[in-house]
Amino acid sequence: MTQHVFAWLDERLDLSGLRAFIAEKTVPKHRHSVWYYMGGITLFLVGVQVATGILLLLYYRPSAGEAYESVQFIVSHVEFGWLIRNLHSWSGNLLILMAFVHLFSTFFLRAYRKPRELTWVTGVLLLFVMMGFGFSGYLLPWNELAFFATKVGTGIAGAVPLVGDFLVRFLRGGDDVTGATLTRFYGIHVAILPAITTVLLGVHLLLIQRQGMSVPPSVEKREKAGETIPQEPFFPNYVLHDVMWWYVALAVLAALALFLPWELGKKADAFASVPAGIRPEWYFLAMFQTLKLIPSHVLGIEGEMLGVMGFNVAAVLLLVMPFLDRRAADGRPNRIVTLAGILAVIYLIVFTIYGYLAA
Amino acid sequence: MATWRLSSVPGLAFAAALCVWAPATPAAAQPAQASGCETCHRAQAQPALAAPARDFGATDVHRDRGFTCVDCHGGNPSETDKTRAKAPATGFKGKPAGQMVIAVCARCHSDAALMRKYAPKQRVDQAVEYATSVHGQQLAKGDTKVATCVSCHGAHGVRLVSDAQSPVYVTNVAATCTTCHADAERMKGYHLPDGSPLPTDQRTKYEKSVHHAAMVQGNDLSAPTCNDCHGNHGAAPPGVGAIANVCGTCHTVFATKFALSTHSQIFDRSCVECHSNHEIAKPTDAMLGTDKAALCADCHSEGDNGHKAATAMRSSIEKLKDAIARSAALVAEAENAGMEMGGQQLALREAGNQLTLARTEMHAFDPKPVEDVLQAGLGITAKVDAEGQAALAEVSYRRTGLAISLGAILLVVVALSLKIRSLK
Numbered sequence A: 001m002t003q004h005v006f007a008w009l010d011e012r013l014d015l016s017g018l019r020a021f022i023a024e025k026t027v028p029k030h031r032h033s034v035w036y037y038m039g040g041i042t043l044f045l046v047g048v049q050v051a052t053g054i055l056l057l058l059y060y061r062p063s064a065g066e067a068y069e070s071v072q073f074i075v076s077h078v079e080f081g082w083l084i085r086n087l088h089s090w091s092g093n094l095l096i097l098m099a100f101v102h103l104f105s106t107f108f109l110r111a112y113r114k115p116r117e118l119t120w121v122t123g124v125l126l127l128f129v130m131m132g133f134g135f136s137g138y139l140l141p142w143n144e145l146a147f148f149a150t151k152v153g154t155g156i157a158g159a160v161p162l163v164g165d166f167l168v169r170f171l172r173g174g175d176d177v178t179g180a181t182l183t184r185f186y187g188i189h190v191a192i193l194p195a196i197t198t199v200l201l202g203v204h205l206l207l208i209q210r211q212g213m214s215v216p217p218s219v220e221k222r223e224k225a226g227e228t229i230p231q232e233p234f235f236p237n238y239v240l241h242d243v244m245w246w247y248v249a250l251a252v253l254a255a256l257a258l259f260l261p262w263e264l265g266k267k268a269d270a271f272a273s274v275p276a277g278i279r280p281e282w283y284f285l286a287m288f289q290t291l292k293l294i295p296s297h298v299l300g301i302e303g304e305m306l307g308v309m310g311f312n313v314a315a316v317l318l319l320v321m322p323f324l325d326r327r328a329a330d331g332r333p334n335r336i337v338t339l340a341g342i343l344a345v346i347y348l349i350v351f352t353i354y355g356y357l358a359a
Numbered sequence B: 001m002a003t004w005r006l007s008s009v010p011g012l013a014f015a016a017a018l019c020v021w022a023p024a025t026p027a028a029a030q031p032a033q034a035s036g037c038e039t040c041h042r043a044q045a046q047p048a049l050a051a052p053a054r055d056f057g058a059t060d061v062h063r064d065r066g067f068t069c070v071d072c073h074g075g076n077p078s079e080t081d082k083t084r085a086k087a088p089a090t091g092f093k094g095k096p097a098g099q100m101v102i103a104v105c106a107r108c109h110s111d112a113a114l115m116r117k118y119a120p121k122q123r124v125d126q127a128v129e130y131a132t133s134v135h136g137q138q139l140a141k142g143d144t145k146v147a148t149c150v151s152c153h154g155a156h157g158v159r160l161v162s163d164a165q166s167p168v169y170v171t172n173v174a175a176t177c178t179t180c181h182a183d184a185e186r187m188k189g190y191h192l193p194d195g196s197p198l199p200t201d202q203r204t205k206y207e208k209s210v211h212h213a214a215m216v217q218g219n220d221l222s223a224p225t226c227n228d229c230h231g232n233h234g235a236a237p238p239g240v241g242a243i244a245n246v247c248g249t250c251h252t253v254f255a256t257k258f259a260l261s262t263h264s265q266i267f268d269r270s271c272v273e274c275h276s277n278h279e280i281a282k283p284t285d286a287m288l289g290t291d292k293a294a295l296c297a298d299c300h301s302e303g304d305n306g307h308k309a310a311t312a313m314r315s316s317i318e319k320l321k322d323a324i325a326r327s328a329a330l331v332a333e334a335e336n337a338g339m340e341m342g343g344q345q346l347a348l349r350e351a352g353n354q355l356t357l358a359r360t361e362m363h364a365f366d367p368k369p370v371e372d373v374l375q376a377g378l379g380i381t382a383k384v385d386a387e388g389q390a391a392l393a394e395v396s397y398r399r400t401g402l403a404i405s406l407g408a409i410l411l412v413v414v415a416l417s418l419k420i421r422s423l424k
Helices: A001-012 A016-024 A034-058 A069-077 A081-108 A117-139 A146-158 A164-172 A179-211 A217-225 A233-259 A282-293 A301-318 A335-358 B009-021 B037-040 B047-058 B099-110 B110-120 B126-134 B134-140 B147-151 B173-181 B201-204 B211-214 B225-231 B240-248 B251-262 B305-336 B344-364 B367-423
Strands: A026-028 A231-233
Touching: A001 A282, A016 A233, A026 A034, A026 A233, A026 B037, A034 A081, A034 A179, A034 A233, A069 A081, A069 B344, A081 A117, A081 A233, A081 A282, A081 A335, A117 A146, A117 A179, A117 A301, A146 A164, A146 A179, A146 A282, A146 A301, A231 A233, A282 A301, A282 A335, A282 B099, A335 B251, B037 B047, B099 B126, B099 B134, B099 B147, B126 B134, B147 B173, B173 B201, B173 B225, B240 B251, B251 B344, B305 B344, B305 B367, B344 B367
Parallel strands: none
Antiparallel strands: A026 A231
C-alpha cells in the first residue's frame, strides 16, 4: 500500500532526488552520539505542543470573563480534555528543558563552529521563542498565580533603559495586566510566535539536513588523522532510534499528566491580595532570583536595570558565540568558553533551586 | 456652686455670651502661630500649666485650622503682663469645667454655619445629644465627676476621630470609656436602672467577646465597640425593650426572625438572654438543643413543645454538618487525585450557606422553616457526593488507561530496540 502511494507520487513529482538523499544520508556514530537525540526529542515535543494546542483552541475562550471558565470546562467536561491540557502544560515545560539540554550539549561539543554558525543562531533564537511561548501561555488560564506572576514579569521589562515604559505598555496592552493583556498574549501565543517558530525551525532543520551532523573537535581530529569514523544510515537506523526516544518521552509525558496534573487554582482577581510565594515558571526562576538579590542601587545605577541589562548582554553573547569563539572554528580547545559554559549551568541549577527554596 | 446647664435658660444664655466674646473665626485653615499664652505657659515650671501649651503646640486639630488659646479661654494674648492678659475686660474664662466645657465646645460645634467651613459633613447636635445622655443628665444634676467632651476627646492635642492616635478612634474607644468605667472607686454610688451597682468589668468582658476579636484579630474596624450599642454623645444603657433593635442594627436578619418568635414576647432582655451583653461569645450549635451544654434546657423540660423543637432543630443541623464534612472529604480526595472539583467546591459553599441560613432561621424558634432550609442543603451534598464518587471512578479509569498505554509504549520501544539491533 505504502509502496503504491509512493509510486503514485513518484510518477507525478519525481521523488528520485529525495529517495537518493534518504538512501545516502548517514549519521556519524561515536561516544557522544547520544546528544544528537536531544534535538529530536525537542522537535517531538514541539509537535506535541502544536497538536495539543490546536485541540485546546477548539474550546478555549480568550477573554478575562471566560478564559478561566473555559479551561475549567476543558478539564472537567470535555472528553479527554484533562489529558490534552496536562499534556500541553507538561510538554511545554519538558520542551524548554530539552531545548536547554540540546543547547548546552551543542555548546560543549562546539557544534556551533564553522560552518554551522547559522544553525546555532536559529537554535538560540528558537530557545528564546520557546521561553516566549512559556511566558505568554502561562497567563492564558487566567488564574491568580499566572495573573500576578505576569504582573511581576511584565513589570521587570520596565527596567530596560529608555524603552522600558513602552515595553511594559506594549506587553500589557495598557498600564496594568487586564483582559487586554490576555487577548494580546493569546495572539502572541497562537499566531505570532508560531509564525516565527515555523520560519526559524524550518531554517534550523534545513541547515541540519544540508550540513549534516556536526562531530566533536576530538572526533574530527581523529578523522583528519585518517581514522574512519563509523556511520549509520539515517533511514531507517537513526530514525528508528529517534522514534524510540520519542516513545520514551511520550510515556514520561503521559505519566506526568496523570500523576502530577497541572493545577488550575483560583480565578484571577485584580483586587485580591498577591498570593504568598509568587514566582515565575522554573525557567525564569534563576533570573528572577538574581534580580531579587541585586541591591536596589549598584554604583548609582538602579539594581533591577543593571540585572536586566546583564541578562540582555548574556543573551547576545550566547547568540553570537560562534563568532566569538574563534579557536573552536580552528578546532582548538577554548578553556575560557568551556569554563563559562560550566559556570552558566551551575548558576542556572543553583539559582533555580534557590528560587524554589526561597519562595 | 453654680453649674451651667446647656439645656437650661442660663446655659443657653452663657452660650450666647460666649458667642459675643468669641473672636472672629480664622479665615483660612492655616495653622495658628504660637501666641503669647503659649510662650508664657511653656516656660511654667508646673507641669499642669506647661502641658496644655506643649500639647496644643504639638498636634491639635483646632490649631491646625487656625484656632488659638483665646478661642476657648478668652484673654488677650498680645499682652505680656499676666494680669492684664487675663483681665475681666479681655473675656478671660480660665479653665472651663462642667457645663462650661460643653458650652465652649458647642459654641462652634453646634454652629452649622461655622462647621460647614471646616467639616461640612460633621453633625452639629453633639451638645443636644449629650444633654440626653446619662453623663449629661448627671451633669445637669450637678455631678461634676461625669464625662464631658474633654474627658473623651482631650482638651489640648485634640485629634480627629479618624486619627488612630485619637482616644476616640474606634480601637481606642473601649480603653477611653473604661478609664472611668473600670475605676471601681469612681463608679461607687452609681447604679443601673434596676438598682444594682454599676459594674466595672465591662472592658474585661468585652475583651473576651467575639466583637473585640473581630476588631483586634480580624482588623474589622466596623466591629462594635462601646459607642455602637450605647451611643457616644448620647451614651446610655439601651433600654430593655430596645436591645433587639440595638443588636438588629447589624444583625438585621436575626432580629427579624427573633421578632417572629414567641420568645420575643417572653424574653425580658431579648438577645442578651442567650448571648449576654459585653461578653458575647462566638455562638455555637451547642447552644441549641436539650443536652447539658444547651441553653434551651435552662427553661424547657422534656415533653414540652420548646424541648421538642430544640431537639429537632439541633438534630437537623448536625445532620447537614455531617453531610458537608463527608462531601468535603470526598471532594478533597478527588482533588488530590488530580480531578478538577471547582464546581463541587462551589456547591459545598452553597451547602454551607444553607447551614448558615438554617442557623439564622432558628432564631424564629420554629422547626419547619429550619428543616426546609436544611433539606435544600442535604440535596446539594447528595449531588456533590454522587459527583465525587464519579470523579474517583474516573481517576481509577484513567490509571488503568495509563497502565495499558505505558504497556503498549513499552512493547513498541522493545520492538524498535530489537529492530535496530537486527539492522546492525
